[in-house]
Amino acid sequence: MPDSTSELPMIDAKGVKKHFGHQEVLRGVTLQVARGEVVAIIGPSGSGKSTFLRCLNHLETIDGGSVTIEGEALARTDAQGRCSYVPDAELRRICAKMGMVFQHFNLFPHLTVLENLIEAPIVVQRMARDAAIARAETLLAKVGLSAKRDNYPARLSGGQKQRVAIARALCMQPDIMLFDEPTSALDPELTGEVLRTMRELADERMTMLVVTHEMGFAREVAHTVAFMDQGELLAARPAREFFADPGNERAQAFLHHML
Numbered sequence: 001m002p003d004s005t006s007e008l009p010m011i012d013a014k015g016v017k018k019h020f021g022h023q024e025v026l027r028g029v030t031l032q033v034a035r036g037e038v039v040a041i042i043g044p045s046g047s048g049k050s051t052f053l054r055c056l057n058h059l060e061t062i063d064g065g066s067v068t069i070e071g072e073a074l075a076r077t078d079a080q081g082r083c084s085y086v087p088d089a090e091l092r093r094i095c096a097k098m099g100m101v102f103q104h105f106n107l108f109p110h111l112t113v114l115e116n117l118i119e120a121p122i123v124v125q126r127m128a129r130d131a132a133i134a135r136a137e138t139l140l141a142k143v144g145l146s147a148k149r150d151n152y153p154a155r156l157s158g159g160q161k162q163r164v165a166i167a168r169a170l171c172m173q174p175d176i177m178l179f180d181e182p183t184s185a186l187d188p189e190l191t192g193e194v195l196r197t198m199r200e201l202a203d204e205r206m207t208m209l210v211v212t213h214e215m216g217f218a219r220e221v222a223h224t225v226a227f228m229d230q231g232e233l234l235a236a237r238p239a240r241e242f243f244a245d246p247g248n249e250r251a252q253a254f255l256h257h258m259l
């Protein structure tokens, strides 16, 4: 279970607002994630789940509210409603605490598996090449893909690509992993291997925020399940409780539809 000591939350999002043009995509989303906690976000397509995740690591900018990572504010909104970000160098340092895994893997197609893994540690963290390779090899072994070290992504199955993407994110030694529908682009027979890798990470007490349609994963691996609909986070409860009674009509209807 997550630590519920007096420690600061790993993720503390308060009243996060985001609009694209006239469309309000996030209408004040509040969520905290504790160290070692696994939170699954579920909800219908278009409800703002990806946008919320992207706001946490500054792939999108927020228009209101605040985002604080391990006690350090990325962005906050003043009493006049003006939203501001910390300076760029701070922003990069704080965002580096978060690794992200996308639905479509986003591997570099022109780089081998190993090169995909060592690129950011060498370029961003200025790690020595040998050390980066050693770390990458350890992580490839961890996701069971040592044999694919010198292959190009095009030669891998979807499940293998996603496990490489997870290893690549881990190479940056994040404190938090964000997953945006990591198995949605996979054939059903390939989702299991990716979910197993994620479950192992959870067992190692990685802090994880996972947007997913995998109700089995949400029920069995997540500590907390949150439901989003139409730009709002309408319910967040311990997984067991959530599946017994999400405490919200729209969440109930969604569950009924999914299960």
Ligand SMILES: Nc1ncnc2c1ncn2[C@@H]1O[C@H](COP(=O)(O)OP(=O)(O)O)[C@@H](O)[C@H]1O
Binding pocket: 020, 025, 043, 044, 045, 046, 047, 048, 049, 050, 051, 052
């Ligand atoms: N870059 C963007 N520009 C304009 N609209 C966007 C952009 N990204 C997302 N949206 C819109 O925001 C809404 C929420 O999208 P998204 O966060 O992707 O939802 P979900 O991940 O829950 O399916 C959708 O209506 C989507 O079309």
Ligand SMILES: [Mg+2]
Binding pocket: 049, 050, 051, 180, 181
């Ligand atoms: Mg999405």
